[in-house]
Amino acid sequence: MQPQSASVLSVCIITPCSLCLYRSQSASVLSVCIITPCSLCLYRPQSDSVLSVCIITPCSLCLYRPQSVSVLSVCIITPCSLCLFRPQSASVLAVACQSCVLIWHVEPTSLATRPSTSSCQVLQQNHHAPVTCLAWDPSGRTLLSASPVDTSLMAWDVPMETYVPLRRLGGGGVSLLRWSPDGSKVFSATPSQLFRVWETKTWTCEVWTKCTIRCKAACWSPDGRTLLIATENEPIIYSLTFSTNMDDTSTVIGGSQSAVVSVSLAEVDLKTEDGETTKVGGVFQSMVMDRHGERLAVTLHDVKGQVLPYIALFKTRTNPMLEITPCGLVQGETGEYPLQVSSQPSFDRGALLSVVWSSGALRYVPLYFIPCDEIQNAQYHQPAPPTLNGNILSPIARHT
Template sequence: MSSQLIGMESFREYSSFATDDFIHTDLSKTHVENQLPKVNINVPVLPSTKFPRNEAALAFIPIKDGEKITIWKQFLFTWRTQGIYQALELLSQTDLKKCSANQMTYGMVTLWKTVKAVQHVFMPLSNMSSVIDTVAMFSHTKDWSTSPVRYLAWHPHCNKLAVATRDDTVLVYTGSTSTPVVVRHSSQKNISSMSWRPLCSAQLAVGCASGVALWTVDPASLGTRPSASCLTHLPHPTSVNSVAWDPQGKFLASGSAQDSSLYIWNVENREATLLQKIRGGGYTFLTWSPTGDRFLACTPGNVFKIWETRTWLAEIWDVMNGYVQAAAWSPCGTKAIFADSVQPTLYCVSKSSSTKAATVVADFTETQSSEATGLSRLVQNLAWDPRGERLAVTFRSSDYVALFRTRYSPTLSLFPCGVLKGEPDEVASTIQFKPDFENGALLTVAWSSGRIQHVPFSFLPQHLET
């Protein structure tokens, strides 16, 4: 395979890093596979997400024979089931001239539209039509709204994998078992993110439409469904887009693309500290550095922030256009790589940089040879293994996963080592490295078919095709 496959002239020297360098003689592929969960999501049984749930619910308003569903019945039903915010939104989208609306109603709707217009100046995403649209727009999962698997979360210390599916169920697999613990609740809708609590084997934070669902999953339970008593709800005023634990498991951060407040939770007493901001208009992705002293927060705008967590003083970084689509920390916590939503480029920001400018570390601009492979263009997601030796990248317009070998000290360097392909018609939906894999790096890939594949880098064939 030649470097033109990636379309980056600066990567011509990668061929010196052969896949033979990754092979361990004291380990077999079968042995690795036997220690990992076997997961294959049954796509036909998952419900379709073609229509939003709230629209479907209106079809079940109780009425008497011959009675019409008036706007006021819809308003009261929406208020009772979804809250006053959605009820007023329903009125604002209705032609009240065709309804028996009085002057007070007109005034209330006019005031609501004025508030929304002012809100849109500071929160551009607040007028999006639904939670599904917002989550799908900023999700790292490709085709989030239709993907059978919406998120993967490996436990940082245990051989435990959480899989969020399209029907808002979380399946928790332990060891090599094929029978998961089923984690589900009526308030757990539109799952956007998940994170296991470090230094704790049982707690899983799930970001969803109603806030954060904090589950305590008994590590000894197999094939059971935790009761509601195992759930702690951390409320948000809007749908949560990202959750992240600090490395010590003391604090949980949560943020929403539609809310300008960043929540830092002390989960022991269910209290949150709010980090307010206006510029950027919300939070789309949060990640703590492995050392815990820095915290990166991406926004829907063309800025992102890096906090120093001892003093909570922040550096504001700008991207030229668009917003930060994906980001990842180096193991030392002094470097972060990121990709924006409009440039086919990977950048790096460093704590020691004196210029306060990001450097380009990879360019995925199409070349004549890369057009045939489709491996280029905009980045969808990044995954960097905890040792800082392997990097996996998915793209918005490619079905594959690009794989790199990396060096992060003293400077960051990337060396392409291949492309991971799925079965025919499969698209790579979401990816994550297993944090505690002892024999190199283990990449877990969820494909659009519902198949979940574990790829130990020690055993990637020469062309990295499955």
């Protein structure tokens, strides 16, 4: 189903090499042939539409636009591992490749099935390969790229094709990047137990070194005050809190001295509605928080590395203090497990998850709720009851 749209588009995977799209209003069926199932879902900035990205072969990338029902096939020179749209732009796509970063300028309204070579920029630096991590700042002005074998982060000015290396010794390269939604901080994990949090005014950083093993997953709260992290072999979410009392000239990050255990997902037995007992829990694979900071979606894997066939959901609050409460599980069809989970950045009725499953299916999971800030604003702006000479007038009619 297309979110915030009057038309319904149901997506049905017919075979591993065919995708059937059915439009309920026009009763028309469009069959799009792809070589492999969908493996990644991206939202275009400033748009409610979804662009599902299907990695076809190590040398090509298929972009599918649900609204225009068109397929854009882009030839990639080297294998790619990640792609991200530039914030505030619906046409600039950064692709992390084996030896460089490709910047594709894809015109959203173009009917061309393959862009010309002039629409691509190549950002490349010696010894900065393979590129496996990318992060745009929320304004779209700076792109960070990282490699697990290079100790430097590269801060790119994309239009000028210039960069500034951000180098700190210790920990090896960079295996994970997360830019805070408020733009003030960047989390970078290394292949070792060490991770850093950078402030983005003068690019100084604070270091944490007491993890038992490397960080596997991380996400920021919308206000940039709270960082959630999970390590590679523990069923635990840790949290770090950061000061928000910094002025415009401050370069102090203000992070807490040590991470606090916030959630444990050690394996437990859970009874289902059918009366059966199932085991729930495992090690964290990935996590994503909605734009309101009130829902957290987590994927897990077992001790053997097999991804578990469900998504764990949590209710969260970050103000005045962090609260995380389990609230449910999302399962796919029999035999499916989640590959990638993302949250629509502009859904205004709660949170909307887009889940890519191992079968290649892309499905939406709406989580309807009224955000706390909207409730507080409604209470704040509620008009006071009418008064007369200091006495509150009752809305209840008087009976004689």
